[in-house]
Amino acid sequence: MIKELIDARYGLPLSGHIPTQDTTTGSEGHLSQPLADNETLRTILQHASARKFEPEAVPEPLMQQLFATAFSAPSKSDLQQVSVIRMIDPSQRNRIVRDNPKIAWTKHAPQFMIWCADNRRIRQICETKKYPFANDHLDSFMNSAVDTGIAMQTFIIAADSVGLRCCPISEVRNSIEYLSKELDLPPHVFPVAGLCVGWPLEEPSISMRLPLDITVHTNQYNDDSLSSKVKSYDLRRESTDQTPTEKQRQPERFGLAEVYGWSEDHARQYSEPLRADFGRYIRKQGFDLS
């Protein structure tokens, strides 16, 4: 079963990722060995994001337990720079989607929350103790954001393990000033992602991943044959999950592609500026990014 899950995730067997000439990692001949198999590995390999949920509520004790589990995640220097704001008030959720219509669908998720990076807590602690806070720079900003992603992903895996499904939503940052005001975020706290949680209405589809010979490097970074590897990946993805013609981005600008795929889709997506105002907001929240 675990082998089938890996094959499905990549659209090719694990052996297909490893360049046959690569003997530096001692990988020859290992493919006959049995794979590890347990519930956690299967849960992770079957991860998928859901946007459609049953109307049933997620019991509050379960939510508390998932939070308690999520915050077991490692944290840079044990600083625990994460705060999550649960949006329980329906009128607040209505206002937020009115301001940011792209996420209107989130209104139907039983649970919705904003995962925030919290670099305020350590500053408050320094202030209380009258010690200077000497780390107002990009490294601090990044550490708090990365810790937030780490805790949120731990929540997602925990939720997946009990049959819930989630959807992380970076689009909450499209309207960050308004969101920030609604959540009453003080300086040095900022939204990293929204998260919907609920019981899935249908089993969501798994998104195929880049092969490991693109993402895993040995000793040095190497993307010499990126183009041809991405081309094969595009074809593998399209062969199991073809992009419908009407989903091609900006056909008026780029035309309709005969072969559309992951790379074409994201190249078109990133040819348009998105959230270019995020830096201004972060500086307004008090961060020095020098």
Next chain:
Amino acid sequence: MIKELIDARYGLPLSGHIPTQDTTTGSEGHLSQPLADNETLRTILQHASARKFEPEAVPEPLMQQLFATAFSAPSKSDLQQVSVIRMIDPSQRNRIVRDNPKIAWTKHAPQFMIWCADNRRIRQICETKKYPFANDHLDSFMNSAVDTGIAMQTFIIAADSVGLRCCPISEVRNSIEYLSKELDLPPHVFPVAGLCVGWPLEEPSISMRLPLDITVHTNQYNDDSLSSKVKSYDLRRESTDQTPTEKQRQPERFGLAEVYGWSEDHARQYSEPLRADFGRYIRKQGFDLS
């Protein structure tokens, strides 16, 4: 068993986190309900970082499988902006710890790798297709870093589930220029964290977490009684895991505290600048952070 794991992680029962006057989340009376229990939740709750490992190698097929599992993690806009560089060459590892002696202990870890944010891939794809890349700003930088944390944490949970232990190491960034050269990192790729992996020599101790009434907020951010909550947390932590006097930071500057704890430790730590040059490095790697 799951209840004991949660209690140990927080030093207090789950009911102790929830303010009794808080009825907005409908949390009253739920404590009689049974907790969810499965292998994944237990794996996450028992997470701890290890710095001492058995000399036994981690089998290469298992490593490949853990990478294949880790990259199942969600990724912002499905962009998959993560690259991991495995350091297999012992002479390279020797050079890196020589340049950065604070991480000398990592030499004894069977596996060592650097998790890098990779904002280069999408740029390369845009270039190949001759589409402009219109997202050179802070949001892009952050998304690639957060995705890296998410994938690394997924690797850690997968590794924990088979009995391995890891240690994420942000200190690899203390000597980022040299590391970057050793890994031959091109523009728009940068190290987020190192990761040691191996079979633990001893069961590492679990680090107690801030209570959920500090980290989980309802509708609005609220840290009104942070000071008193942190004080109780400090005492809880110290009562099970007391900081030895010789581990107090900078006694020559701050004196020896009678009651030392998590907050005192990190306030002292952050009173000294750490990695103030990270922003300069990131700009040199080609990022515009405006």
